[in-house]
Amino acid sequence: MRREKPQKLLDYAPIVFPAAMLIVFFVIPFATMIAVSFFQREQAGFYTPAFQFANYERFLSLFFANVLGFSLMLAIAVAICCVLLALPFTYLLARMSRKAQIVWLVALLSVLSLSEVIIGFAWSTLLSRTAGITNLLVAAGIMTEAKALLPSFGAVLTGMVYQAFPYTVLVLYPAIVRLDPTLTEAARTLGASPLKAFFTVVVPALRNTITATLIMVFIFALGSYLLPQLLGRPQHWTLSVLITDQAIYQSNMPFAAAMAVFLVLVTLGLVALTVIAGRKGEAA
Amino acid sequence: MSGLALSNVTKEFGSFTAVNNIDITVPHGTFVCLLGPSGCGKTTLLRMIAGLDLPTSGAIRLDGDDITRVPTHKRNLGMVFQSLALFPHLTVGENIAYPLRIRGVAKEEQKKRVDELLAMIHLSGYADRPVSKLSGGQRQRVAIARALSISPKLFLLDEPLSALDAKLREAMQVELRQLQQKLGITTIVVTHDQREAMTMADTVVVMNKGEIRQAASPIEIYRRPADTFVADFIGSTNLLEAEATGGAVSVLGQPVSGISLGSATKATLSVRPEDVHLTAPGNGALSGTVTFVRDLGGTIETFVDVAGRQIVAVSTPRARPDVTVGQPVGITLLPDVCVVLSK
Numbered sequence: 001m002r003r004e005k006p007q008k009l010l011d012y013a014p015i016v017f018p019a020a021m022l023i024v025f026f027v028i029p030f031a032t033m034i035a036v037s038f039f040q041r042e043q044a045g046f047y048t049p050a051f052q053f054a055n056y057e058r059f060l061s062l063f064f065a066n067v068l069g070f071s072l073m074l075a076i077a078v079a080i081c082c083v084l085l086a087l088p089f090t091y092l093l094a095r096m097s098r099k100a101q102i103v104w105l106v107a108l109l110s111v112l113s114l115s116e117v118i119i120g121f122a123w124s125t126l127l128s129r130t131a132g133i134t135n136l137l138v139a140a141g142i143m144t145e146a147k148a149l150l151p152s153f154g155a156v157l158t159g160m161v162y163q164a165f166p167y168t169v170l171v172l173y174p175a176i177v178r179l180d181p182t183l184t185e186a187a188r189t190l191g192a193s194p195l196k197a198f199f200t201v202v203v204p205a206l207r208n209t210i211t212a213t214l215i216m217v218f219i220f221a222l223g224s225y226l227l228p229q230l231l232g233r234p235q236h237w238t239l240s241v242l243i244t245d246q247a248i249y250q251s252n253m254p255f256a257a258a259m260a261v262f263l264v265l266v267t268l269g270l271v272a273l274t275v276i277a278g279r280k281g282e283a284a
Numbered sequence: 285m286s287g288l289a290l291s292n293v294t295k296e297f298g299s300f301t302a303v304n305n306i307d308i309t310v311p312h313g314t315f316v317c318l319l320g321p322s323g324c325g326k327t328t329l330l331r332m333i334a335g336l337d338l339p340t341s342g343a344i345r346l347d348g349d350d351i352t353r354v355p356t357h358k359r360n361l362g363m364v365f366q367s368l369a370l371f372p373h374l375t376v377g378e379n380i381a382y383p384l385r386i387r388g389v390a391k392e393e394q395k396k397r398v399d400e401l402l403a404m405i406h407l408s409g410y411a412d413r414p415v416s417k418l419s420g421g422q423r424q425r426v427a428i429a430r431a432l433s434i435s436p437k438l439f440l441l442d443e444p445l446s447a448l449d450a451k452l453r454e455a456m457q458v459e460l461r462q463l464q465q466k467l468g469i470t471t472i473v474v475t476h477d478q479r480e481a482m483t484m485a486d487t488v489v490v491m492n493k494g495e496i497r498q499a500a501s502p503i504e505i506y507r508r509p510a511d512t513f514v515a516d517f518i519g520s521t522n523l524l525e526a527e528a529t530g531g532a533v534s535v536l537g538q539p540v541s542g543i544s545l546g547s548a549t550k551a552t553l554s555v556r557p558e559d560v561h562l563t564a565p566g567n568g569a570l571s572g573t574v575t576f577v578r579d580l581g582g583t584i585e586t587f588v589d590v591a592g593r594q595i596v597a598v599s600t601p602r603a604r605p606d607v608t609v610g611q612p613v614g615i616t617l618l619p620d621v622c623v624v625l626s627k
Contacts, residue, residue: 183371185356185365185369189335189363190382191360191387193357204374205372
């Protein structure tokens with residue numbers, strides 16, 4: 001649809017409210033953070049306005065490079081696990097009766113209402129030696145002795161996938177529901193088994209949605225700072241954990257701000273790369 | 285026996301019987317149209333032949349083998365859906381090659397077959413276009429080519445032309461029939477359009493409420509409908525109540541001669557509008573009054589009121605009846621064009 005361009009100043013009125021909200025709650029805080037990232041830290045715990053690159057310089061070390069690398073790797077792993085699990089799940093969900101779909105969606109939404117703290121403690125109990133799921137395996141005779149499954153990388157990954165899974169399903173759901181069900185039926189009449197039809201028709205037809213979902217879950221997982229601490233060892237701590245640590249416990253706002261800005265830039269860069277790669281794939 | 289045979293096929297959805305105890309045999313190489321109003325069970329019947337729905341009871345045989353429980357993808361058939369269901373992420377050529385790719389046919393072989401099929405549907409050189417860039421008629425042809433790419437035993441089409449505009453639809457009907465005759469493939473088309481069925485089919489199967497009302501050649505169905513539903517659904521017709529009392533037959537309360545209702549005392553006469561002839565008042569079997577004349581150029585429809593019932597007569601411009609609205613006329617009923625329907 002083509003619209004007339006706004007002619008008078010008054011024509012911009014409808015966007016005043018959203019623009020104001022964006023400025024107050026996003027642009028100003030973000031600009032403040034960028035400004036603070038150049039400030040001078042005071043030992044007393046606060047900072048004075050300045051313009052120096054010391055905070056960024058400190059960041060350029062092997063230690064922080066490793067943490068950044070691990071954070072990105074973890075977020076990518078979470079995104080891939082979530083999409084791999086949620087894609088078949090949502091596809092089957094979309095084919096259920098209306099009633100069953102509502103029950104499942106309500107259950108997923110209730111998981112969303114749980115705070116990260118509760119999810120973290122629930123999983124640390126579930127994966128513990130004394131009260132964890134290994135006790136069930138022992139009772140079933142599969143394992144000889146109960147053991148602790150945390151702290152470990154697997155525990156961090158499990159907790160974060162659990163947390164991001166409902167988001168993934170909710171993002172995939174509309175696109176999958178809209179997918180013409182006769183596409184799969186057509187594939188079957190043309191000789192594809194249901195599984196083959198899923199991989200040769202459903203997945204490729206949803207390629208753009210899948211890319212968008214991967215990016216969304218990736219960004220969501222990048223911000224997680226509690227679960228790595230509750231379920232992992234210090235080497236599983238993400239950049240978000242370090243930012244929180246600097247900002248709250250070390251009271252080093254300028255350094256925390258610098259790391260946050262850097263994380264945002266790296267994230268934007270990766271997302272841009274993904275989008276460009278996706279466009280190239282489309283053109284080919 | 286070679287061909288498709290359905291015996292006692294029934295499909296129930298809960299307490300609703302969509303298809304009730306249907307028997308059809310489709311000899312190899314014939315073109316069958318399943319025709320009926322929406323909700324008559326024709327699409328369900330086609331989906332059971334395709335294996336997309338399982339019959340509640342009954343058996344489906346293809347060339348003598350029972351395929352009732354064979355999964356769709358092992359039936360080696362080609363199907364065109366109402367929505368066409370072209371794969372949006374594939375090009376025209378990739379769409380047509382899909383059944384070959386799934387079956388692991390070699391790349392060069394695929395390409396050869398795709399070129400062949402594109403030539404057949406007059407779209408040579410379109411292989412690399414995305415399907416979204418095609419017109420409605422071209423998409424239709426691609427869907428047909430894709431369904432035919434493995435040379436299937438059975439070619440099924442579910443309301444294939446309903447998305448096209450009237451002119452294109454008529455042209456595609458002819459094209460589809462010519463294609464089917466050239467390939468000699470057993471074809472079943474579901475449609476609610478009786479013109480489509482008349483144009484294409486060897487056998488028209490008229491269905492209503494999950495049951496077959498008549499299965500015969502198009503002209504037989506038109507000339508000798510089995511009941512009032514078929515007579516009314518195929519083309520337009522005048523349905524006139526007739527009564528026999530002691531050997532004398534009356535139509536719409538007016539005595540007529542030369543028409544026999546057989547052993548029935550009450551029946552309905554079906555007379556096609558082109559078989560209704562107008563004459564001078566008092567000369568014909570029935571008399572009535574002209575209420576409206578619709579002159580369409582190619583044909584002229586005259587509406588005549590007979591005892592409160594409207595009878596339509598169609599004539600060509602050469603045989604234009606010299607009548608005006610309000611004029612009393614007579615109607616001739618020739619016994620050999622009146623079909624006596626017992627219900």
